[in-house]
């Protein structure tokens with residue numbers, strides 16, 4: 001743990017740092033130390049770090065810092081490969097956002113009632129965490145608007161490509177306004193990841209960590 005940077009050394013709100021402390025997060029993991037600063041600066045980031053290295057908080061802290069809770073619009077969209085992962089990411093974001101009482105984080109995943117999701121969307125959300133197919137369905141139906149999006153995250157991008165989601169992801173991206181910060185997180189890199197990075201990102205900062213747990 002020596003030589004690790006503390007969360008308090010980054011330009012985060014006092015409330016965020018206090019909440020992180022309550023969660024038992026005092027020192028940043030390597031991927032967090034390398035990516036949170038650039039994410040706060042609204043840079044596109046392509047990040048590779050192994051499973052369990054704290055990628056959710058790496059993008060989550062940055063994404064949450066750019067949410068204006070007074071604007072009742074979807075400002076961040078996070079895509080995950082499976083329902084379970086989407087639920088886990090939403091849970092972690094809710095923990096990270098505990099001090100922001102009015103923030104609404106909605107999951108849009110397959111296997112749940114579409115009608116119920118329509119109702120939730122009508123009541124507004126600041127952040128949507130979902131699986132590609134269900135998110136695209138809402139976009140096609142017009143029940144989800146991304147007009148005021150400021151960040152877009154592809155979590156576990158390698159797994160989403162392995163699972164054959166590229167068409168759905170392309171479909172979702174066609175609804176995303178220009179100039180949205182795009183963050184690509186993956187446990188591995190291959191040509192396909194680099195290809196989608198080229199397609200979706202602008203001048204991305206590429207980060208690779210080889211942290212030993």
Ligand code: ADP
Nearest residue numbers: 025026027028029050051052053054055056057
């Ligand atoms: P990944 O997405 O890279 O597989 P996760 O984001 O799921 O990893 O994080 C793995 C675990 O590490 C989670 O239980 C999370 O709560 C914990 N964690 C993340 N960042 C920190 C930190 N800075 N300090 C302590 N625990 C952390």
Ligand code: MG
Nearest residue numbers: 055056155156
């Ligand atoms: Mg993860």
